[in-house]
Amino acid sequence: MAKKRRKSKPTSAKKRFSLRLSKQNKVILGSLLIVLSIALFFSFISFYFTWQADQSALSQFTDRNAEAKNLLKKFGAAVSHFFMYKGFGLAAFAFPVLLAVTGLYLFLGLQTKRLIGKWIWGLMGVIWISIALGFFAVDYPLLGGLVGYEMNDFLQDFVGRIGIFLLLVFVLVVIMVRLFNFSPEAIGNYFKEKGGLFQRGTSPESNLVKEMVEEGTIELDMAEEEPEQKIDTYTHKKDIPPLNQEAGLDVNLPQEEEVDIDLDVQKVNEEKEESDLKAEKLVKDFGEFDPKLELGNYKFPPLDLLDHHGGGGGININQEELEENKNRIVSTLKNYKIGIAQIKATIGPTVTLYEIVPEAGIRISKIKNLEDDIALSLAALGIRIIAPIPGKGTIGIEVPNKKATIVSMRSVIASKKFQNAEMQLPIAFGKTISNETFVVDLAKMPHLLMAGATGQGKSVGLNAVITSLLYKKHPAEVKFVLVDPKKVELTLYNKIERHFLAKLPDSEEAIITDNTKVIHTLNSLCIEMDNRYELLKLAMVRNIKEYNAKFKSRKLNPNDGHKFLPYIVLVIDEFADLIMTAGKEVETPIARLAQLARATGIHLIIATQRPSVNVITGIIKANFPARIAFRVTSKIDSRTILDTQGADQLIGRGDMLFTQGNDVTRLQCAFVDTPEVAKITEYIGSQRAYPDAHLLPEYVGEDSGTGIDYDISDRDSMFREAAEVIVTAQQGSASLIQRKLKLGYNRAGRIIDQLEAAGIVGPFEGSKARQVLVPDIHSLDQLLQNETKQ
Numbered sequence: 001m002a003k004k005r006r007k008s009k010p011t012s013a014k015k016r017f018s019l020r021l022s023k024q025n026k027v028i029l030g031s032l033l034i035v036l037s038i039a040l041f042f043s044f045i046s047f048y049f050t051w052q053a054d055q056s057a058l059s060q061f062t063d064r065n066a067e068a069k070n071l072l073k074k075f076g077a078a079v080s081h082f083f084m085y086k087g088f089g090l091a092a093f094a095f096p097v098l099l100a101v102t103g104l105y106l107f108l109g110l111q112t113k114r115l116i117g118k119w120i121w122g123l124m125g126v127i128w129i130s131i132a133l134g135f136f137a138v139d140y141p142l143l144g145g146l147v148g149y150e151m152n153d154f155l156q157d158f159v160g161r162i163g164i165f166l167l168l169v170f171v172l173v174v175i176m177v178r179l180f181n182f183s184p185e186a187i188g189n190y191f192k193e194k195g196g197l198f199q200r201g202t203s204p205e206s207n208l209v210k211e212m213v214e215e216g217t218i219e220l221d222m223a224e225e226e227p228e229q230k231i232d233t234y235t236h237k238k239d240i241p242p243l244n245q246e247a248g249l250d251v252n253l254p255q256e257e258e259v260d261i262d263l264d265v266q267k268v269n270e271e272k273e274e275s276d277l278k279a280e281k282l283v284k285d286f287g288e289f290d291p292k293l294e295l296g297n298y299k300f301p302p303l304d305l306l307d308h309h310g311g312g313g314g315i316n317i318n319q320e321e322l323e324e325n326k327n328r329i330v331s332t333l334k335n336y337k338i339g340i341a342q343i344k345a346t347i348g349p350t351v352t353l354y355e356i357v358p359e360a361g362i363r364i365s366k367i368k369n370l371e372d373d374i375a376l377s378l379a380a381l382g383i384r385i386i387a388p389i390p391g392k393g394t395i396g397i398e399v400p401n402k403k404a405t406i407v408s409m410r411s412v413i414a415s416k417k418f419q420n421a422e423m424q425l426p427i428a429f430g431k432t433i434s435n436e437t438f439v440v441d442l443a444k445m446p447h448l449l450m451a452g453a454t455g456q457g458k459s460v461g462l463n464a465v466i467t468s469l470l471y472k473k474h475p476a477e478v479k480f481v482l483v484d485p486k487k488v489e490l491t492l493y494n495k496i497e498r499h500f501l502a503k504l505p506d507s508e509e510a511i512i513t514d515n516t517k518v519i520h521t522l523n524s525l526c527i528e529m530d531n532r533y534e535l536l537k538l539a540m541v542r543n544i545k546e547y548n549a550k551f552k553s554r555k556l557n558p559n560d561g562h563k564f565l566p567y568i569v570l571v572i573d574e575f576a577d578l579i580m581t582a583g584k585e586v587e588t589p590i591a592r593l594a595q596l597a598r599a600t601g602i603h604l605i606i607a608t609q610r611p612s613v614n615v616i617t618g619i620i621k622a623n624f625p626a627r628i629a630f631r632v633t634s635k636i637d638s639r640t641i642l643d644t645q646g647a648d649q650l651i652g653r654g655d656m657l658f659t660q661g662n663d664v665t666r667l668q669c670a671f672v673d674t675p676e677v678a679k680i681t682e683y684i685g686s687q688r689a690y691p692d693a694h695l696l697p698e699y700v701g702e703d704s705g706t707g708i709d710y711d712i713s714d715r716d717s718m719f720r721e722a723a724e725v726i727v728t729a730q731q732g733s734a735s736l737i738q739r740k741l742k743l744g745y746n747r748a749g750r751i752i753d754q755l756e757a758a759g760i761v762g763p764f765e766g767s768k769a770r771q772v773l774v775p776d777i778h779s780l781d782q783l784l785q786n787e788t789k790q
């Protein structure tokens with residue numbers, strides 16, 4: 001309080017000052033100073049040529065007959081004489097510079113507070129240069145001016161010439177250190193920055209491509225180089241001063257100055273500017289924040305861990321088969337009196353697309369109506385007719401190849417498209433019908449629904465998604481929450497628990513196989529989402545990408561609860577099983593996450609064997625625009641997933657349809673076998689890991705919070721403070737207590753329970769904040785007093 005009162009005085013003084021110096025006055029004064037500085041500058045220059053001739057004019061300043069040779073005549077001669085001859089010699093040039101800077105600040109309406117520093121440093125520099133010139137140029141006293149000469153004379157009596165020299169060196173060091181941040185680390189950083197180009201070129205991602213060419217040699221180089229850089233920056237990290245240590249006082253200023261709107265706006269700008277400057281300085285000194293630092297030696301899995309699956313040689317083109325299929329298509333269509341003008345084949349890994357241009361006059365709707373008959377006549381499993389192909393005026397008939405080519409995970413991971421993908425969460429699903437690698441960004445989807453009958457490739461698909469991310473992301477950047485009711489599909493990922501998995505604080509296993517745990521985890525993710533939204537709000541950004549970028553550039557202070565946020569990918573392998581046993585309890589948090597979690601970097605991937613409407617409900621469907629269908633058994637199932645048929649005509653074994661809205665793309669899913677996943681997890685798991693899996697916020701179940709009777713004496717020592725925080729903010733959330741009182745989540749949760757028992761907050765309401773039952777601090781005082789009386 002005392003602090004505040006003391007602060008308010010200068011504020012009002014500032015306000016008066018600011019009111020007196022209106023915007024127009026600032027512009028006028030600014031221009032005056034700029035003009036004056038230019039006049040001084042020319043006078044000083046001219047002085048060096050005319051000073052001897054003008055000596056006499058100085059004494060006859062008022063005599064109109066006496067003329068001065070200086071460019072600015074008597075004024076120029078007089079001021080130059082004062083500043084240069086009697087003053088500081090050459091160093092006096094600093095004055096026009098300082099005046100010009102001051103003038104510009106006023107003219108442009110910038111904050112003048114920082115000018116004080118500039119003037120202090122400027123004057124120090126003037127004195128130093130003047131003495132230095134007086135010292136070194138003894139024969140030219142005009143260079144150092146009278147001040148330089150006299151100061152030298154004076155100092156020589158006391159410390160001698162060597163003493164003056166040492167003094168000058170010392171002051172120079174002080175100026176360099178304070179003004180230009182001259183430090184051994186800064187020099188080190190400068191050279192590191194220079195060398196940065198090389199390091200960037202050998203990022204683990206790009207390493208992967210090179211690895212293919214150079215089979216491991218580069219990886220060795222990397223291993224030697226990286227630690228050096230990491231360790232160095234790590235030590236810096238410890239030295240970083242908390243961002244707000246100095247800015248703490250400033251933070252309150254804008255609120256105090258609310259009366260004057262003009263003043264207020266300027267203040268806020270300045271504050272921003274200052275924190276930005278501070279962040280820039282931190283980045284300059286210590287480099288950007290590197291989330292990967294803690295596992296700086298982490299090596300991305302090499303390509304060798306993946307098999308070719310016989311697909312290394314590309315697609316076999318069977319000319320005979322092509323010809324045969326073409327003839328069948330032409331003759332079948334002829335039976336329906338549809339003439340073909342042109343036919344073109346595109347060969348994919350599993351199917352070949354025959355693109356037909358019908359003869360003029362034939363309506364596409366006719367062909368569309370005959371869709372089933374044509375499929376029947378061609379008499380092959382997995383034929384799909386696309387009439388017309390979206391965006392083209394042609395009709396597509398997809399006919400399965402007799403010999404399907406397996407698309408290996410290795411080939412898609414090694415593809416340029418995946419390697420160069422500038423995506424947040426790139427996933428290489430497989431190959432399209434035209435044999436192009438298909439890469440999508442999970443962050444953009446933003447959630448994925450996967451369905452397909454048993455044995456058609458769902459698990460392989462899930463593994464392909466996870467593998468893609470493991471090959472592209474560092475453990476600091478992405479965390480998986482794995483739900484596996486079948487208990488066997490995802491067990492392999494246990495090995496990377498401390499690298500890539502997230503779990504509830506009290507659970508032993510990171511992979512969730514128990515249904516009640518799933519409910520807790522989903523609610524915990526909702527809390528995580530709310531907490532993240534709170535952080536995004538504080539940081540004034542819209543999504544996790546902007547937030548992390550801001551955090552990396554050190555604009556967010558970890559002391560305010562800010563931290564680097566990894567993406568969280570929730571994978572549920574058998575959703576049907578879950579929804580059947582837990583119903584709404586699962587559906588509600590899933591729907592909430594699906595609706596809101598996108599901006600906070602939480603993405604959902606849900607796979608189900610039974611794509612019936614009671615599993616994929618309307619709410620879920622509405623929030624999962626990206627869907628994948630492997631082969632299903634009926635048209636109805638296909639419609640449930642994709643809103644169109646087609647999935648029932650797939651041939652299985654990874655043949656799939658992907659939609660992200662309107663268009664449906666047929667893909668051959670990349671194949672990654674269990675032994676390959678085992679090798680990858682083994683490779684990652686054997687490396688140095690975090691001490692524990694990434695911990696999700698603790699979720700206190702609905703029943704555990706109600707009706708607990710806490711003894712008053714058992715209350716937490718921070719109970720009273722927490723109650724005040726909650727009542728003042730009128731928001732009953734544990735995260736608020738956590739933040740304001742700097743407590744751990746568990747302790748904050750316990751206090752919330754005690755507050756509930758004391759009747760200060762209402763019961764648990766899912767992931768929403770609890771209702772606060774006490775309206776103000778006065779009522780709180782009364783309530784607590786009554787308690788002690790009882």
Ligand SMILES: Nc1ncnc2c1ncn2[C@@H]1O[C@H](COP(=O)(O)OP(=O)(O)OP(=O)(O)O)[C@@H](O)[C@H]1O
Binds near residue numbers: 406653655669
């Ligand atoms: N992309 C693919 N390429 C080649 N073969 C595949 C592909 N995907 C799946 N298969 C084959 O299909 C088999 C079954 O796949 P998968 O285990 O993924 O099916 P699923 O849909 O998960 O079945 P379930 O629901 O019973 O677990 C695999 O063992 C493999 O032989």
